[in-house]
Each structure stands twice: as C-alpha cells, then as structure tokens.
Amino acid sequence: MEGGDSRDHNRSSESTTATAPPTETSPTVGNEVLESNDPSLSSQLLPAMQNLQNALLVSLPVKVSTVNTMAVLAASEPPFAGAFHAELLPSLQGIFGFLQKTGSPFMINPYPYFAYRDDPRPETLAFCLFQPNAGRFDANTNINYMNMWDAQLDAVKSALKSAGFADLEFVVAETGWPYKGDPNENGASVDNAKAFNGNLVQHLRSMVGTPLMPGKSVDTYIFALYDEDLKPGPESERSFGLFHPDLSMTYDVGLKKSSSSGSSQPTPSSPSKKPATAWCLPKPGATDEELQANLDYACSQEEVDCTAIQPGGVCFEPNTVRSHAAYAMNQLYQISGRNSWDCDFRQSAILSSDNPSYDTCVYPGS
Template identity: 65%
Template sequence: MATSLAILLPFFLIFNLASSESFIGVNYGQVADNLPPPSATAKLLQSTAIGKVRLYGTDPAIIKALANTGIGIVIGAANGDIPGLASDPNFAKTWVNTNVVPYYPASNIILVTVGNEVITSNDAGLVNQMLPAIQNVQSALDAASLGGKIKVSTVHSMAVLRDSEPPSAGRFHPEYDTVLQGLLSFNNATGSPFAINPYPYFAYRSDPGRADNLAFCLFQPNAGRIDSNTNIKYMNMFDAQVDAVRSALDSLGFKNVEIVVAETGWPYKGDSNEAGPSLENAKAYNGNLIAHLRSMVGTPLMPGKSVDTYLFALYDEDLKPGAASERAFGLFNPDQTMIYDAGLTKQQQTSSPVPVVAPTTPDMSKSPVTPKPTTVPSALLLFTT
C-alpha cells in the first residue's frame, strides 16, 4: 500500500499543479448590485485556471467562501484606513485580528495591500502615512506569528513613472523618491512585491491613430518596437510597461524587489466615442496575455518567468460611475457564464487560445475599493520603431 501511494503521489501533485496557475489572478470588485453569492463565485473560480483572487476590501463572506480551495487571496485595507493604521499600532493589531487571523490558513491569504494608488493621489498626508501604516500591519502580522507567511505592500498607478519610453529609461517621478525609497526598502527587507497597474488599453485610448498601436497593445503580430538603449525589440505593450517599471526599480538599486501586476484588462464595450472597447479586442488582449503568461517567456528584462498578473476583472461592476467602459471589464456574467472565452478553463491550459508573439532580445555580443486608474501617464510607451 505504501509503495502504491508513493507511486500515485507524484500524479496527484501533477494534477493539482495543473488545476490552477499561480501566476494568473483576477480582481474581484464589488461595486455592483447584481453579483452572485460568494459560494457560487468560489465554485466558478475552482472551475478555472485562476490561482489567485484580489479583493479590494476584507469581505468575510468571500474570504470564508474561498476557504480550503487553495486559491491565494489578496485582501485590502482601504485608503481611509491608512491614518488609523499609521497612528495606532493597536488599530493595526485589531485590523489583523479581525480580518486575517480568524480565516488563515484555511483561507489562503497571501498578501495585504494597504491602500490603492496612494502615491499618485495628491494627498500628501496619506502619502506620508502609507509606510507607517504598512509597517504597523507587518508588526501586527508578526505578533500573530503570520509575518513570514503573509506579505504586506501597496498598489501603484503607472503614473508613478516620470519616464517609461523606451522601457530601459523607466524612472519614477523625483518627487516620489523619498517615499519610494522607504517603501522599497521595506519591500526588499520583507520580500513583498511592488504592485503596479499597467493598462495598455489606456495607452491605446490616448493615441488610437497610429496604425499598429492596437496590434502592439493586443499581443497581435506587428513590426515590434526597438528600445534604442538596449537594442531589445518589444513585441507588445504589456512587456514594455512592465519592463519600464523594472528599469525604474533597478535605477533606485532595488533589483531584487519583485513586480506584481495588480490590475490589467480591456473593456469589451464602451460609449460610441471611446476608442478600443469591443468584445473582439477584450478577448484578444486577455486571451493573448494569458497565453503569453503561460508561455513562461517572461519579459525581455525578466526572462523565463511570468510575472504574477491579476486580470481586471472577474465580473462587471454595474454601479461604477463614468464612461460605459468602466462597467464592462468583466470576464464572467453574474450567472457565471463567460462573457467571452479568454482561455481560463482548466482544459484550455495546455493550448493557447490565440497566437503569441514572443519578445526578442538582442545578440549581446554585438551590443511592474478604488476603481481602475483613469488617468494616463505622460509617457505611454508608444515608442517608435
């Protein structure tokens, strides 16, 4: 019997590893009045290759529903919680004892995000309180003997970058240097990630006129764009945006801080005056992105490994204000049917839903609840060939 178990165990492990993919996550926003029960969502997620879920808050019903599924859970402290978390260590302990301790480890909480896009919020008080809040949450996790198991970080808009074109020239805005030095020192010391929200969709929306912009954003065949500093040819906007963040981190001396893509996506419909939203484009972007991640090609500056990427979003959020596209980023309907097939079902893991064009690197011998970001960084990575 023991011999049989020894033989079978590797097959069980292979099966479990194939069930979901840890680098594919999804955002589970709740600015809606038509969402299914958390239990139904948990079953839906288990039928997909999605390995992680990001919540913008700490809804206990959702956290409980995900218990014993193995799905990694990111929970969030709201921007409004930052002053209390920063000023009062006991508030942070209460927060952790309320929102983490009762559920872990059955609910696989892997990361706490303290605030969303705080640095670019233009709220100086909040910006200055962010790192103390993060440190107090870390201390509270340490006190609960969870410090080595659950990471703490925050999430950034691409607008933290002053320069992103070409990717090798990626740099943060100098006015953010002080707070970023402190935050990145914390990330480096604790092994927590630098989480960023890159959206090729917003880059395309700002400049839809160029003929190959859409193909470059959608991972479709295109001529590619050369980074003149490195001679690397980029074949898609996602890699270019993530590598610009990598370059910015490296320029500050934080080459070991890992990047997590906390949000990225494409709307499947929008207002008549919005450039880019369509079912075809959304399917192409998300489907090609998933295939790109599964290829494990990585980015030119981070080859051979896929960055953990959280798709936006699991469902539409019908109560969001703004343009119609804001309410049309969902992958699934409230009845759990697919809005379109992005290749997320388990049986699709072994085949890419759509072709992926891999990035190319040069012959060196010859030479990265608040809604998605709606502002577009000054540098859009629409660099020339």
C-alpha cells in the same frame, strides 16, 4: 507616457490570476495612494504598512504591500529609460526598503488599453493586443519590443533598477481590457478584450518572460471577475468583467477549468467559428506586405520554429511570401491556444479545414 495615466481609474472589484499567485497572503494598504495628490496620505502610507505587517505577523505569514498605477513612472518609453517621478521617490524609497526587508512584492497596474486609448493608431492597437506589428525599438538595449506588455513591465524593471532596487520582485495587481465603452472610447470592444486577455494568458503560460526578465512569468491578476455596474464614469469603467453574475462567461479567454480533470477547457463563444481540425492560413485577399509582417512577427516568437521555410528546408519551396507566411502563421496559431482570435493577424488570416500540407512539408494541425 507608455501605459497611460490612469489616476482616475481606481479599482476595487475582484480579479482573477493568470499565473500562480504568491505563496503567502499579500494584503495591500490603500489603492493607488501615491497617485492621489494628497501629501498627507502619502506620508501615512509607509507607517500604515508597517503597522499592518506587525499586527498580522502575530498569527499570519503575510507580505504587506500597496498598489500603484503606471502613473508613478515619469518615463517609460523606451523601456530602458523607465524612471519614477522625482517627487514620489522619497516616499517610494521608504516603501521599497520595507518591501525588500519583508520580502514583499512591489505591486503595479499596467493597462495597455489606456495606452491605446491615448494613442489610437492601428499599429498601437496591434502592439497592445500581442498581434503582428513592426515592434518598437529601444536603441539603448538593441531590443525590438513586439508588444506593449513586455515594454511596460521592462520599464518598471528599469525604474526599480534606477531607484537602487533592481532585485525587488513585483506583481501585476491588475490588468485587463474593457469589452464595451462609450462611442468616443477607442478600442473598447469584445473582440479586443478577448484578444488582449486571451493572448496575455498564453504569453504568461509560455514562460517566455520579457526581454529584461527572460524565462520568468510575473504573477498577474486580470481585472475583473465581474463588472462594477454601479461605478461612475465612462461605460468602460463598468465593462471589465470576465463573468456575468450567473457565472456565464462574458467571453472566453481560456481560463475556465473542467470540474473533473482540472485541465483548461475553453468554451468557444461560437462553435461554428473554428472547425474541429483547423489550420490558420492567409486570406485570399491578403497582400504580400501584410503577410511579410505576419511572417516576421511569427518567426520572431521564441516558440515558433521557422527552420522548415529556410533555404534547404522541407517547406522552402515554393519560395513565396504567401507560402512561408502560411507555414509560420499556422504554427503560431497551433501553439498559442487554437482560439479563433489566435488566427486573426489584423484580419489577414482565416481558419480552414483543408490541410495545406504537401509532399514532405507537413503543417502542424489541430
């Protein structure tokens, strides 16, 4: 199942928001209660939510909800076929009605990491990390999904529609990627965690949305501020923290702000990795097949304008895959945050301080 079954990954540590948080306080009742396989808890969930809502409304403008994993979905691939487990629908229908009546969001925890852990193919990793890939085609909607995040969120949207609550808002209560894991935990590394969280932040800030929810950025909370170092289970369960206890960053995803201006001030983990003025270009050994995939991916992004490399464009000549890919890859790098991981393209790109512009063809620069 797309997104993986994370029934055994209950979380309680703090998260940090990647988009604007909801305007009202949103306390949650329980954590992944419907996935606990305890019918007595499931039957008590809605009454508990109603009681808390009634108690808090006396003094606070609250919107009470409860948090769920992607395991509440029986199907999520392709996204159009998203549907909740039939045995959970009676409980969910009551909860959805309560959320709709109170204006509260449905809360879900999509983790592309678990999808890659269960399907450790290189193409799956690229799909999960927002990196160049061939995409996954949904024949029902004729949409070619370019990343797991959009596919997971649209699967939730489809499931809500199928349940009769198409307009119910939802919030991502948790998502993240571990920077360390046991030897058998595929993909748990600093580079992958940095790529996923960094690219996710840029994707959300772009306000592009998803194919089924265009122009909208779902409120999203990144798990977690700090490691849960006493948590049982595999090493990855204790390795989601963005910060150490001394407030130094485990790695930088562009969320740090300066105290003076409040503007985003990413602190590179290694200043030597990115020249002061840099362009993202193909590596000398990159193949035409790799570069064609990079070209297709970059030009498929809404923010990238590939007009200049079309016939008659100022950068069309020389008419080679390498030249066109260089222009598109660099443009995507420049608008994605100019972090070192934005110029990776599955290790087929490199940052250069040499300006590749020529004649009237101008490459955007840092």
